[in-house]
Amino acid sequence: MDWRHGATARRILASETGVILRDWGGRVPIVLAYPNSYAVGMASLAIHSLYRWFNALPGVVCERAFASLGAQDASAEPLVTLESQRPVAEAAVLAFSLSFELDYGNVLAMLRRAKIPLRAAERGQRDPLVLLGGPAISANPEPLAFVADAIVIGEAEALLGDLLACVGEGRARQAVLEEWARLPGVYVPLLHRGETVRRQWLANLDDYPTASSIVAPLAQFGDMHLIEISRGCGRGCRFCLAGYWYRPPRERSLGLILDQAREGLAHRQRIGLVAAAVSDYSQIDTLVVGLRRLGAKISVSSLRVAPLGETLLQALAESGARSLTLAPEAGSERLRRRINKGVTHDAILRAAGLAAHYGFETLKLYFMVGLPGEEDEDIAQLIALVQEVQAVFARKVTVNVTPFVPKAHTPFERVELAPLEVVRARLRRIQQGLRAARVAVQAEPVEEARLQAILARGDRRVGAALEGLPQVSLAALARALERQGVDVEEYLRARAPEAPLPWDFITSGVSADYRQREWRRSLEAEPTACCTQGCSRCGVCGAGEE
Numbered sequence: 001m002d003w004r005h006g007a008t009a010r011r012i013l014a015s016e017t018g019v020i021l022r023d024w025g026g027r028v029p030i031v032l033a034y035p036n037s038y039a040v041g042m043a044s045l046a047i048h049s050l051y052r053w054f055n056a057l058p059g060v061v062c063e064r065a066f067a068s069l070g071a072q073d074a075s076a077e078p079l080v081t082l083e084s085q086r087p088v089a090e091a092a093v094l095a096f097s098l099s100f101e102l103d104y105g106n107v108l109a110m111l112r113r114a115k116i117p118l119r120a121a122e123r124g125q126r127d128p129l130v131l132l133g134g135p136a137i138s139a140n141p142e143p144l145a146f147v148a149d150a151i152v153i154g155e156a157e158a159l160l161g162d163l164l165a166c167v168g169e170g171r172a173r174q175a176v177l178e179e180w181a182r183l184p185g186v187y188v189p190l191l192h193r194g195e196t197v198r199r200q201w202l203a204n205l206d207d208y209p210t211a212s213s214i215v216a217p218l219a220q221f222g223d224m225h226l227i228e229i230s231r232g233c234g235r236g237c238r239f240c241l242a243g244y245w246y247r248p249p250r251e252r253s254l255g256l257i258l259d260q261a262r263e264g265l266a267h268r269q270r271i272g273l274v275a276a277a278v279s280d281y282s283q284i285d286t287l288v289v290g291l292r293r294l295g296a297k298i299s300v301s302s303l304r305v306a307p308l309g310e311t312l313l314q315a316l317a318e319s320g321a322r323s324l325t326l327a328p329e330a331g332s333e334r335l336r337r338r339i340n341k342g343v344t345h346d347a348i349l350r351a352a353g354l355a356a357h358y359g360f361e362t363l364k365l366y367f368m369v370g371l372p373g374e375e376d377e378d379i380a381q382l383i384a385l386v387q388e389v390q391a392v393f394a395r396k397v398t399v400n401v402t403p404f405v406p407k408a409h410t411p412f413e414r415v416e417l418a419p420l421e422v423v424r425a426r427l428r429r430i431q432q433g434l435r436a437a438r439v440a441v442q443a444e445p446v447e448e449a450r451l452q453a454i455l456a457r458g459d460r461r462v463g464a465a466l467e468g469l470p471q472v473s474l475a476a477l478a479r480a481l482e483r484q485g486v487d488v489e490e491y492l493r494a495r496a497p498e499a500p501l502p503w504d505f506i507t508s509g510v511s512a513d514y515r516q517r518e519w520r521r522s523l524e525a526e527p528t529a530c531c532t533q534g535c536s537r538c539g540v541c542g543a544g545e546e
Contacts, residue, residue, distance in 0.1 A: 005077050008069045009085055012038060017215035017267060020051075021083055022061040024090075028167055029080055030054050030062040032092040035098065035106035038082070042219030044229055045099045045210050045274060045365045046134065052213040053160055054095075054125035062165060065094075067106045079113035084394045088114040091128045092167055102448065104144055105472030107132075111147070118467055119151045120190055125173050131163070135245050136456070138199065139408040140503040141467065143458040147190040149177060151375045153185045153506060154245075155231075157208040173289035187506075196398070197323035199245070205231060211260045216265045224272035224299055225264025229257050229287070233276035234531030235304075237329070237482050238340045238522050239371065240406040242276055244510055247540045249276075249531060256281050257289050270297040271317070277304040278312070285311040297468035302327070306347040313358045324361035326356045330371060331382025337525040338373045340518070348385065352392040362396045365389065369426050370404040370418030371447075372522065379426050383433035390437055393488075398440045403428055407456050409508045411518035414495035417453045420446060448475045454491040459502040509540035 030048050036043030043045050047248060054062035063081035065088050068074040076428060079088045088094060094116070096107055108118060111130070117123050120130065133152035137144060152159060163186070166179040181188040193534070202208060209230040217223070232246035249509035261271050271291055275281060278300040288311050291298055291504045297319035300312075305326050308482050315322070328348050330336045336343055355363050390397045403423050406412045431441045451474040454462060465480035466472060478488040495501065497516060514537065521528060535541065 001097070005069065005074065005080075006085055009080075009082055012069060012082065012218055012278070018213055019083060020053075020062070024061055024084075026085070027059050027061040028093070028164060028169075029091045030060060030093045030095060031065050031088050031098045032096055032165070033065045033088070033200055034112060035067050035103040036098060036100075037068045038070070038210075039218060039222075042214070042216040042228075043068050043221045044097065044099065044401060045212070045226055046099070048213040050095070050097065050156070050160075050211045053157065053208070054164075055165055057161060065110070067103075067110055068422065072455065075109065075113070076506060077080070078115075079110050081197035088107060089116055089128060092126040093131055093164070095133070097132040098132060098137040101136050101143075101452045103136075103343065104455055104466065105142065105469070108149065108466060108469075108472075113194070119146050121146075123149070123173070128168065129173070129176060139245055139331035139506070139508075140243060140456060141187055141189070141506070142460050142502040143455055143462045145460055146463045146467065148187075148189055150180045151187045151189070152200075153187055155201050157202060159185060159200060159391075160181060169402055170490050192505075193522055194505060196505055196507050199291070199384040199509055200249075201246070201509075202231075202250070205250050206256050209252070209256060211262060212264060221270065221272055221299075224270040225261070226272040226274050227257055227260050227264065227270040228252065228274045229278065229281050230275040233280065235280075235342055236340050236518070236528050236531055237342075238338075239329075239368070239404060239407070241410055244410050244515075245508060246276070247508070247510060247531060247538065249280075250283060254287055254290070257287060258294070261291055261294060261541065265294060265296055269295070270299055272299045272301065274301045277302055279303045279308055280535045285309055288312050288315045300393065305343045305351045308351050308354060309430045310354065310358075313354055317358040317360065322360065323364055324360045324362040325366065328385070329366065329368050330374075330376045330378060331367065331385045334525055335371060335374060338522045338526055340370060340522070340525060340528055342530070345385070347512070349388060349392055352389045356393045360395070362398060363393045363522070364398050364400065366402070367399050367430075368402050368404045368424045369430070371441075371484050372404075372412055372415045373525075374418070374426075376426075379429050380433075383430060386434055386439055387437050391438060397407055398442070400432060401432070401441060401443045403427075403444060403446055405449050405453045405456060407514070408503045409510065411515045411522060413457070413501065413515065414497065414499070416494035417450065417492040423487075438523070450474050450479065454488065457491050462491070471489050509538075514538045 034047055060365040063083040065081050111118050116127055129149045131150050132148045133156050138153045162183055165177050177188050180186050181191045187197045212226045232249035233243040234249040237243050298315050329341050383475050425442045434441050465477055469476050481488050
């Protein structure tokens with residue numbers, strides 16, 4: 001290991017509070033891996049929570065590993081743990097947390113650096129068991145099925161003890177895999193014979209409190225103590241994986257959140273509230289008042305345009321927030337109805353007025369381009385909407401535009417990705433239309449969106465193509481697929497309602513019929529009411545159709 005890498009690890013550890021250091025002797029060693037940088041990984045509550053829960057299990061030691069620790073290129077470095085700088089290959093289990101498809105290439109790169117065979121079928125008794133989890137890989141495991149000894153489908157909290165109870169010194173690898181395959185929600189690709197794997201979810205979030213467990217000043221959001229206040233979203237936006245994958249929406253109790261805040265305030269003055277939409281929390285005003293009484297400054301992960309309460313906005317302003325971020329997603333009422341966004345033109349302008357009233361310096365607006373049913377007129381209305389917002393806000397308005405990517409288990413899972421030149425032309429039109437108004441526009445690269453779409457809807461042929469790539473890019477993946485005789489457009493085109501999908505064996509709980517009904521409603525721009533736990537309409541809370 002290069003001395004600079006070790007020095008960086010020691011500097012990071014010296015900056016942290018709450019790290020658990022244990023001797024590996026007599027314990028089952030788990031390496032919790034995040035396939036991106038340390039700064040990004042330690043902003044993930046999954047890493048904080050899994051680290052705490054793994055280390056709370058008897059006879060276990062858990063350490064962390066990241067694709068990189070700092071700015072320097074780590075691609076030639078052996079992969080070692082952060083805590084003790086031990087080779088990752090010495091672990092019994094290597095557990096990856098995956099939230100984003102574009103990190104799949106980093107999983108392969110980390111395995112290469114650790115000198116662990118990429119294919120699960122080629123690993124021996126001395127190699128770690130490679131365990132994958134997280135929303136991206138749970139929804140469609142097939143692109144990395146060749147890598148995984150097992151993939152946890154859904155929320156892993158209640159499964160961790162059972163998973164590790166199967167692992168121990170001297171246990172035969174095959175025996176562990178067979179036991180894992182019998183656990184609910186665990187997909188073992190080498191042993192799978194086509195049976196359904198059902199997504200796991202927690203009925204009571206309070207059973208597993210989720211908050212920062214390590215004070216990590218060098219991480220993104222390192223100045224705040226993060227607390228998950230709810231999970232899932234009942235709004236039913238038809239493009240949103242999180243909204244469908246984490247059904248039904250659930251909340252943590254007010255008392256638990258305030259208790260977690262008291263613990264966090266011993267280390268940080270700022271509390272970061274994390275949820276799909278913080279403003280949707282049913283007791284948000286009471287929570288905000290309680291946090292302010294504790295002396296906390298408040299930040300939020302996301303807000304909805306409506307409802308947008310003034311108690312929360314005032315607290316954010318008093319906490320020193322200079323910018324407010326809102327996501328109308330589409331510029332026209334018609335297109336927002338098609339995607340079931342549930343946000344009106346008037347609500348957007350009201351939110352802009354409130355942002356001005358409470359003194360925010362910048363208003364950030366997020367939109368998507370290339371949505372199903374989008375027309376040129378929708379782009380014109382997007383430009384006009386931003387100009388109206390700017391007139392109301394009268395300060396700095398910025399716009400971020402992301403190309404739409406269809407995701408598994410959503411009503412839009414079968415739609416065509418908008419053609420490359422169409423998306424580029426519409427992005428140019430937005431940039432040109434807002435330039436005169438001096439509105440800064442940031443757009444995610446169109447090529448990245450197409451790569452993400454291939455990974456999100458890919459099958460095992462995509463995995464075989466990834467295996468041979470030292471670095472993953474759209475062009476490289478397309479060439480690798482072509483060598484297999486596969487046209488990359490196969491993963492970008494529309495899918496017929498009766499066509500099989502690579503993830504059909506994964507049951508989220510939301511029935512296929514319900515997703516198809518929502519697709520048909522989108523064609524008529526018909527809204528669907530907000531999800532209420534217990535209604536059984538989609539199948540998650542009651543007897544589903546799958």
